[in-house]
Amino acid sequence: MKGTNLGEFEELVLLTIAALVQEAYSVAICDELEKHTGRVSKLGVVHTVLNRLEEKGLVKSRMGEATSARGGKRKRYYEVTQTGKIGLMRAKEVRDGLWNIIPTFNIEIA
Amino acid sequence: MKTNSKKESQENSHPPRWAQRFLAWYCRASLLEDLEGDLNEYFDRNLRMKGARYARMIYMIDVLKFFRSYTVRKPDFLNLQIHYLMIGSYVRTSRRSLVRNKLFSFINIIGLAVSMSVGLLVIAFLADVHAYDDFQEKKDRxxxxxxxxxxxxxxxxxxxxxxxxxxxxxxxxxxxxxxxxxxxxxxxxxxxxxxxxxxxxxxxxxxxxxxxxxxxxxxxxxxxxxxxxxxxxxxxxxxxxxxxxxxxxxxxxxxxxxxxxxxxxxxxxxxxxxxxxxxxxxxxxxxxxxxxxxxxxxxxxxxxxxxxxxxxxxxxxxxxxxxxxxxxxxxxxxxxxxxxxxxxxxxxxxxxLGNHMSNNIGPATSPLTVWTLVGLASVIILSACFNYTNLSIARSLRRSREVGMRKVMGAQKSHVLGQFMAESVIVALLALLISFVLYYLFLRKEFLTLGPDISELVTLDLSVRSVLCFVIFAVVTGLAAGFLPAMFLSKISAVTVMKDTSGLKIFKRVGLRKTLIVVQYTLSLIFIATTMIGYGQYKGFLNFDLGFTTENVLNIKLQGNDAAVLKKELAELPEVREISQSMMITSVGSAYGALMKYQPGDSAMVWQNMIDEHYLPVHKHNLLSGANFTLRPEKGKESEVIVNQQVLKRFNIAGQDAQKALGHFVTIDGQKLAIVGVLKDFHYGTVENKIEPVIFRYAGSQPRGYLNLKIASQDQDATLAKIENVWKKFDKIHPLDARFYDNQIEGAYSQFSIMLKMIGFVAVLAICIASLGLLGMVVFTIETRLNEISIRKVLGASETELVYLLCRGFLLLLAIAAVIALPLTYLFFDKIILTRFAYHQPIDLSDLLGGSVLVMLLAFLMIGSQTMKAARNNPAKVLKSN
Structure with a gap:
C-alpha cells in the first residue's frame, strides 16, 4: 500500500492546495510553499508532484478562464478530493497519536 | 540608436521562440497550456526583477528540464493505424487520378524516370567506388x-x-x-x-x-x-x-x-x-x-x-x-x-577515393569527380521534382473538392498529407521501374564505353545493396517531389472548398511556380551553353597550331624491336614517304625530364626527346638557326643538342640570340653537348601548360621508342592493313600498336571529350525535362483561361492578340532565365575554367548564344502551338459546353 501513503513534500503540497482554496494553481502553490517553509520550491518539482497527486486521485484539476496575463494561457486550478482529504487527516492522526505519547518535550534554550 | 535598442528590447522581452516551439512539439496536449502559462508567468517575473537575458535563459532551461517521461507526447498509434488502413484507399485514388490526367501523369512519370535513371547511374557508381577492396579481410588495418x-x-x-x-x-x-x-x-x-x-x-x-x-x-x-x-x-x-x-x-x-x-x-x-x-x-x-x-x-x-x-x-x-x-x-x-x-x-x-596522386598502382578517382557526378544528377532530379511540384500545385484546384470531402469525413491534416505523399511515392516507384530499364539497357552501357578509365574503375554490376539504394532513392525522390503540394493540399479547409472553390488561394503560389520555371530554364541554359562553349574550346585544342605538323603521321610503338630491319621493309611501301624515330610522342601529355646546366651553379629541369635525323623534317619543325643533326654518333657518344627558344631564355644563352647561341656548350645529364640548332617554340606538353625549355638529343636506335611514318596515301585503313602485314612477318608475338598522331592528340584530351559528352547529355535531359514542365504549365494555364479567351474573342480580340496575351508571361520567365544564365556561364568560363589553360581561344559568342536560341525556339514552339490552338477555338462551343 505504498502508493497511497503520502510523502513529506506531497503532504506539504496537498496542504498548500487546501490552504489556497480557490487560488491553488502551480505558480501560487510554489510561492505559498516558499513563504511558509522558507525553502525555494522549483516549478519543475511541484509540477511533477501535482501530476503524481492527480494520478493517485488525491487532487483534481480544472482549467480557469483565459486572461491577458500569462500570454493568454489558462491556469490549471487544483482542488483536494475526498480521498485527498482523508489522506491528509490520516497523516495528521498518525502524527497527533505520536505527539500524544511523548511524555515531555523540552526544547532547551541555550 | 534609440529605436534600435527598443526593437532589441522588444525582441528580448519575449521568451525564445525556438524553446516555445520545442515545448509545443514535445509536450502532451493535456499538459501544454497551463505549463506554457506557468513558464510565461515566471518569465514575466524574471523579466521585471532580473532582466531579459536572465529571464530568457531560465525559460530555456525550464523547457529543457520539463522534457520528462510524463510530459512527453506518446506516438499517436491510432493515427498510424488509420494511415495503415487507408493505404489501400490511397493507392486506389492515386491510380484513378493518374489515369484521369494522362498528359500530366506522362509528364511527371517520364520526367522523373529519365532523371532518376541518371540518379541510378550515380548511385551504382558510388556503390562500386565505396565497395573497393571490401574483400580484403584486414581492410581496416x-x-x-x-x-x-x-x-x-x-x-x-x-x-x-x-x-x-x-x-x-x-x-x-x-x-x-x-x-x-x-x-x-x-x-x-x-x-x-x-x-x-x-x-x-x-x-x-x-x-x-x-x-x-x-x-x-x-x-x-x-x-x-x-x-x-x-x-x-x-x-x-x-x-x-x-x-x-x-x-x-x-x-x-x-x-x-x-x-x-x-x-x-x-x-x-x-x-x-x-x-x-x-x-x-x-x-x-x-x-x-x-x-x-x-x-x-x-x-x-x-x-x-x-x-x-x-x-x-x-x-x-x-x-x-x-x-x-x-x-x-x-x-x-x-x-x-x-x-x-x-x-x-x-x-x-x-x-x-582519395586526392589525386601520381604513379597510382590501380584505378582511382577523386572526390571532386564524385561530387561533380552527384551534383549533375541532383540538378536533373531536382528539375524533374520541380515539374511534379509545379504541376501538382497547379492542378490542386481539381482535387480540392476531394480533400474537402475527406476532411468532412473526418480526415485530419496529417491524413491528407499522408495521402498525397503516398501518391507521389507511388509515382516515383512507377518512374523507378521505367528508369531502371533505361539505366540498365542504355545508360549503363553508354557510361562504361565512354572511356577506358571508366570501365577500368567500375563495373556497375547490380548488387543487393545497390538495388536497395535504388528503392530508397525512389522513395526519397517521391517524398521530396510531393512534399510541397501535399503541404498545400492538406492545409485546405473543408468549409471553404465545399462552399466555393474560387476562394481557394491557389494563385498565391504563382510566385513559387514561376520561380521554379525560371530555375529550371536557367539550369538548362547554363548546361547547354557550357556544352557549346566547351565543345568550341575542345575543337580548338585539337586544331591548335602546335608549332609542328602532325598530319598524316603514323606512330608505331617498337615494343622492344630493333628498328633498322622494320624501317627498311616499311620504307618499301609506296604509301610511306619518310620514316623517323623518336623516344616519345610530344604534345600528348607524357614528358621526360633531364637536368641541364649552362653556367656553373645554375641547373634546371628541361624536357627532352631523343630523335634521329629524320624527325625534324617529318614533323616540319621550324629551325630558327643552325641545322639538323649531322653526326650519327653511337650510343653514349653524342655531342650535339638542338634546343628551343625557351632554353635560350631560361639560361640566357648568348643574349637569347638564336644565331649566336650556336656552338655554345651545355651540360645535360652530365654530358657536354654543343648547341647545333635552335627551334622555334613548339608545344611539348598539352595546351594546359605554358611552353617550357625543351631539348632534342640524338639517338639512332631506340627499341622502346616509336617509328614516325609520314603517310602519303589518303586511304588510311588500307595503308594500316599493309603496315600490319609487314609487322606480322616481323614480330610474331606483339600485336601492332600504331596510331595516327592526330588521334593520339585527341586521346590526350579524351577527359575533356568525356566531360563534354556527360554535360551534353545532362543538358539534353535538363532541356527535355524543363520543356515538359513548361508544356504542362502552358496547357494548364490555357485550360483554366479557356472561358476568358472565348469571351475576349467574342468581344473582338484577334488571334495574334490572344496568343500574345497568353505567351507574355512565359516569355518573360524565359527572358529572365536567359539574363541570369548566359552572363553566369560566360564569367564561369572566362574567370575559372579557361584560366587553367595556358593557351586557349577566346570564348565564341555564337557558341554562348547558339544553344540558348535553340532552347528558346523549342519553348516558343511549345507555347506558340498550344496558345494558337486555344486562340483558334470556336468560342461558341467553349462557352456553351460550360
Missing part, C-alpha cells in the same frame, strides 16, 4: 606508404609509390608494424614456355604479400610462394593462357635468359580491387637482377616504382608509425641534395 617528393622550389608531387628503402627501414627499425610488403610495378617481358611465347606483365612482390592482402591461392603455400628468387605466382586466368590445361605448378617460364618457377596459383583478382595483377614475381628476383645492376635501386629518393603496404595490429592508431616515419624522413633528407622526400601513411579506404 592496411595502410599504404605514400610519398611527397619535392625537387627545388616547386609545389612538389604526391606519389602513391615510394622507395624500397622506406619499406626495409620500416620492417627493421620501426616497432608497431604487424606485416609489411614491398611491391614493385613494371615487370614486362616475353614469357617463353617450350616453343611458345606470350607477352606478360607482372609485379614484383615479397613473401609477406599474402599476409597483408587477401588473395587466396588455389595451389601453393602463401607463406613461401614468393620467398625464393625467380619464383612466379600466376592468376588462374594467366595460368590457363600460358599452360592451357596442364598443371602449371613447378613448371618453368623463361624470360629472356632467366628461368622462373611457378610456385603458386592465385584466384583471379576481383574487379573492385585497386591492386590488380596477372602474375607476381618474388621480390628476391628483383634484388638479384635490378638490385645488383642499378645503383639507385635502394636509394631513399628512388620513389617511382615501388609500393609499400603494411598492416597495424588491431586497434592500433597509425599515429605512432607516422611519427616514426616523420623522423625517418627528416633523417634521410639530410643526405639528399636539392630535393626532399617525405613519406606518410594512407589508409586503404582512401586509396581509390
Amino acid at each position: 592496411i595502410y599504404r606508404v605514400i610519398t611527397h617528393q619535392q625537387g627545388g622550389t616547386g609545389a612538389g608531387m604526391d606519389l602513391a609509390s615510394t622507395s624500397v628503402k622506406v619499406g626495409r627501414k620500416l620492417r627493421e627499425t620501426i616497432p608497431g608494424v604487424e606485416d609489411l610488403t614491398i611491391i614493385r610495378g613494371g615487370f614486362s617481358g616475353d614469357a617463353q614456355i617450350g616453343e611458345s611465347t606470350f607477352p606478360l606483365e607482372a609485379k614484383w612482390a615479397d613473401q609477406s604479400f599474402f599476409k597483408v592482402f587477401t588473395f587466396p591461392l588455389v595451389a601453393g603455400d602463401p607463406a613461401s610462394a614468393l620467398k625464393e628468387p625467380y619464383s612466379l605466382v600466376l592468376t588462374q586466368e594467366t595460368a590457363k593462357k600460358l599452360f592451357a590445361d596442364a598443371d602449371p605448378m613447378g613448371q618453368t617460364v623463361r624470360f629472356d635468359t632467366l628461368d622462373y618457377m611457378v610456385t603458386g596459383i592465385a584466384k583471379d583478382v576481383p574487379h573492385l580491387s585497386h591492386l590488380r595483377f596477372d602474375a607476381l614475381i618474388s621480390f628476391a628476383s628483383a634484388d638479384a637482377t635490378n638490385g645488383k645492376t642499378d645503383q639507385y635501386f635502394y636509394n631513399w629518393d628512388s620513389v617511382w616504382s615501388n609500393y609499400v603496404y603494411l598492416t597495424l595490429p588491431e586497434g592500433e592508431s597509425p599515429a605512432g608509425v607516422q611519427r616514426a616515419l616523420d623522423r625517418l624522413s627528416a633523417e634521410e633528407n639530410k643526405t639528399l641534395r636539392d630535393q626532399r622526400v617525405n613519406v606518410s601513411l594512407q589508409p586503404l579506404k582512401d586509396v581509390t
